[in-house]
Amino acid sequence: MSEVVRTLKDGYWDHTTVIRASKGTLRVRKESRDTETPGPWAHEALRNEISYLENLPTPAANFFPPLLSSWEEDTIGYEIPYYQDRSDLARLVLDGIPGPADCEEIQNQLADAVLGGLHSAEQVGGAPFCAHLEAILSESLETLSAVEVFEPIVNGTRLHLNGHPVPGLRASLARLRASGILKHLAREPSVRLHGDLILENMLWSPLLLIDPVSVAGLTMGHPLFDLVKHESYARGELYAIREELVTAGRLPDGSYTLEIPWGAEALQPFDRIDLTVGFRKEFIRQHGEINPHFYHLIDAYFSLVMARNTTGLHQFARVLKGCQGLARAGDPDPVLPS
Numbered sequence: 001m002s003e004v005v006r007t008l009k010d011g012y013w014d015h016t017t018v019i020r021a022s023k024g025t026l027r028v029r030k031e032s033r034d035t036e037t038p039g040p041w042a043h044e045a046l047r048n049e050i051s052y053l054e055n056l057p058t059p060a061a062n063f064f065p066p067l068l069s070s071w072e073e074d075t076i077g078y079e080i081p082y083y084q085d086r087s088d089l090a091r092l093v094l095d096g097i098p099g100p101a102d103c104e105e106i107q108n109q110l111a112d113a114v115l116g117g118l119h120s121a122e123q124v125g126g127a128p129f130c131a132h133l134e135a136i137l138s139e140s141l142e143t144l145s146a147v148e149v150f151e152p153i154v155n156g157t158r159l160h161l162n163g164h165p166v167p168g169l170r171a172s173l174a175r176l177r178a179s180g181i182l183k184h185l186a187r188e189p190s191v192r193l194h195g196d197l198i199l200e201n202m203l204w205s206p207l208l209l210i211d212p213v214s215v216a217g218l219t220m221g222h223p224l225f226d227l228v229k230h231e232s233y234a235r236g237e238l239y240a241i242r243e244e245l246v247t248a249g250r251l252p253d254g255s256y257t258l259e260i261p262w263g264a265e266a267l268q269p270f271d272r273i274d275l276t277v278g279f280r281k282e283f284i285r286q287h288g289e290i291n292p293h294f295y296h297l298i299d300a301y302f303s304l305v306m307a308r309n310t311t312g313l314h315q316f317a318r319v320l321k322g323c324q325g326l327a328r329a330g331d332p333d334p335v336l337p338s
């Protein structure tokens with residue numbers, strides 16, 4: 001019998017613990033929650049994660065932990081070694097640990113793991129990825145339009161966000177469909193993704209990627225999927241939203257506001273590091289110039305997927321960010337975040 005040493009994370013749908021296996025070695029066990037109401041992707045996600053780790057492309061395998069065991073019985077779960085001397089990069093950044101030279105090395109290894117290891121492995125047609133994006137966006141819009149406070153953001157033809165007019169979510173999606181941008185995206189190849197490329201899922205040092213596969217179970221998709229996710233976390237934006245450091249809501253005049261307080265003490269650690277510039281440079285070298293329509297579309301997709309699984313201020317911020325992103329995606333001349 002194995003003994004639980006401590007809990008690393010109580011996730012939405014699963015929990016991650018350190019256990020002492022036979023012979024005293026420590027392992028990390030990730031297991032589905034025995035819940036009556038699993039989220040829409042609960043079990044599928046862990047199943048996908050196991051199959052992902054079982055089928056890593058060779059050049060990426062060294063950047064992931066080995067799968068020690070996995071099961072699918074009353075619960076679904078797997079075990080990997082516990083890396084006692086490596087911390088996740090979110091923790092290290094918040095503690096102010098990585099200096100400029102570390103940041104450069106982290107990005108070099110990230111480029112080797114993600115661009116050289118995963119994205120170079122195999123390519124398939126992009127139509128299923130694009131269909132997935134579109135289906136999830138439509139589903140999210142339906143779910144959100146049933147929530148009273150979000151209904152006008154979904155169905156309004158024009159609203160004001162941060163002082164600028166933007167189409168409502170449904171109008172933005174219709175404009176995107178009409179623009180040909182989605183058709184263009186469907187013609188771009190899909191590659192093997194990490195799928196949840198955030199600092200919390202990178203152990204250091206050296207770099208080890210953990211917790212692969214997106215919340216909706218995607219393992220193949222447009223390479224920007226990984227870049228956008230990484231950048232939004234490493235810049236502090238995702239952290240600010242999750243920690244509810246943001247201002248998000250409807251003002252008395254009926255307009256909306258979404259502000260990230262970049263001057264706040266809690267966000268300073270992200271200001272002191274650069275984990276994005278070098279990686280983006282390598283990304284462009286491999287994949288070519290970034291299409292800003294696609295960038296914003298994928299960013300909006302992340303926001304709207306998570307808007308279905310969150311509550312309160314966090315959820316409001318996700319909905320407004322999704323609205324902003326989808327509007328930018330269909331803008332004839334969008335600006336790429338730098």
Ligand SMILES: Nc1ncnc2c1ncn2[C@@H]1O[C@H](COP(=O)(O)OP(=O)(O)O)[C@@H](O)[C@H]1O
Pocket residue numbers: 008009010011014016028030065080081082083084086087088200201203210211
């Ligand atoms: N094998 C491991 N060794 C050391 N720390 C780990 C390991 N696996 C996970 N962790 C820590 O636990 C956290 C949560 O694990 P993760 O697999 O990312 O679960 P979740 O799906 O809940 O995000 C990670 O961010 C990291 O800090």
Ligand SMILES: [Mg+2]
Pocket residue numbers: 200201211
């Ligand atoms: Mg994680």
